[in-house]
Amino acid sequence: MQFPVNIPLGDSFIPAHFIFETLAYLVGYRYYNYLRKHQHDAISTDHRLMIFIGAAFGAFAGSHLIGILEHPELLGKFNLVYFMGNKTIVGGMLGGLIGVELTKRKIGVKVSSGDLMVYPLILAMIIGRTGCFLAGLEDGTYGVKSGLPWAINFGDGISRHPTNLYEILFWAILWLSLRLIERRHEFTNGSRFKIFMATYLLFRFLIEFIKPDYFFNFGLSVIQLACFTGMLYYYKVFLYPLKLIKANARTPVYIL
8 A cells, every 4th residue: 555545536636634534524423413313412402512612622722732742842943834733632632621611611511511422533533543544654643663563664664553543443442342331331421421531541641652752851742741631630430430330220222
């Protein structure tokens, strides 16, 4: 396979990454609407819209802020183009979380708004990371040099960890694990989203060690520091996992 992968369009082409990134938003949102129609939602449509707006603003700010901090040595070149050209999913998720919580506090919503979003977000992540893989070196989500049998040459002659594929595998395992748990048990309010966030932050914290990041003298990158902060916020997920499940309750089978 030649990287980056592009889709021919007459005398030009469209990057596969752009197509998959667009599909991630469209398919994820359509899946969310499908689930919302088939499940009870305690949050009104108007409040959902306000929460989405809060999440969007928070995700935009967090994604670009953490993105520009990924390479502190380049901050001297900071400008609008540099700001807009650097973004990261971890920053987007944490920034979106802050935006949602502030919005919910403002409008008085006390129930979880994230549980309904978990499966659509996982699907969107899988589609989006497929695009990242097809982008090769251009996307910057590849890993360091590796001699493993499944290492991939993304176009620079170096066999690398396909960390974007590792992430796709992580999302697939998480989806399957959540579904298996929910066949027998019912999560407490907000617990599905907490698991989603906590496990991904842990995954990213670990996977960054095999990515060509900028590491500080103490051995961690900006992404890892952000992940660690998020894991501290969700520390109860790791310390008290049994409290995430309702006692003696069985969840109805969700339509997926």
